[in-house]
Amino acid sequence: MAKTVIVGLIADPGLPERIADRLQQDLAQHLASQIDESTNWQIEVSSETLPLTSRGEIPLAEQGPRLLEQHGWDAVAYLTDLPRRHHGQPIVAELVSAAGIILVSLPALGAHRVAARTRALLVPLLTSLAGATDAAAAADHARRGTSIQHTTADGVQYLIRPGRIHRLRLLAGMVRNNQPGTLLPALSSTAAAGIGTGAFGIFYASIWSMADALPPARLALISLGVTLALSLWLIFYNGLWTAAREMDGRGSPWLDNAATVITVGLSVALMYVLLYLVLLGAALTVITGDYLAGQLDHPVSIADYLRLAWLAASLGTMGGAIGSNFDSEQAINRATYSRREYERRQLAKRTD
16 A cells, blocks of 8 residues: 655745745656656645744744644645855754654755756655655655755754855845845835936937047946946945844844845846836937937947936946935835845844
């Protein structure tokens, strides 16, 4: 008679939830075909999430037995977008083997093929925890590429992937979980001030002459400078920078700050592109070619309009710093980070 193993999947809202929905479709097939065909696997996805502890952690080790008993599961896997580290090294998973509990930190799996990597990690671990055949081989397969394991005093085992490459992969995963594009709606006042400042510059002949005189390399340098300046202004003005005291033993804050800088920088760069397109459309609509040629004293082409919009977008981005003073600090914080990271940061602020 075939053995039936019921696995519960719980996921944080956002990317983890989407990954869980995808795994529900084919995880059972991979468990049966790649590891143990004699076991009937059932995957159940629950919408329940666990609140963070006072230390900003998910208490799965404490709540896992209750979840198993409540739902009648044989094992439970919790997918979170909360980055986990042990002495600065990325933790990809936490295990309580005796109870059949797994906590997977998705940021440690990187920014692409996250569902496939999650599946590749869970298949051997679940087989091992459920006591299926070839459990020892499954456990070895799960730990492949994980050269360090650490077991805490309460029996929680960390699967750690050390090294610079895995720290960079963790950084990429943190940026993806932050979803830089979601910051744009929170920067509505910044974008409005940028469009107003840039449009004001478009209608001044001195800006036309300056854009015509500046080489592309100088225009690119100006773009980079204003994008970086606005990004740093948003980070420090809205308190997005992580101080060492806020880490609560999780290691150096450089990874958190690097993820913040990249997330905000990508959002500002996207705002810059949108600002550029709006101002280019305005320049093409309002300024005729003959009039622009008369002001520049030479025939004009589309390249002249592109340079004009380029410089105006840079001026508008600097003007956007004024508008950033009127954007909601809470909205910017909430949009910059994933839900769990935002909760942990708010918890750290309340603790301070």
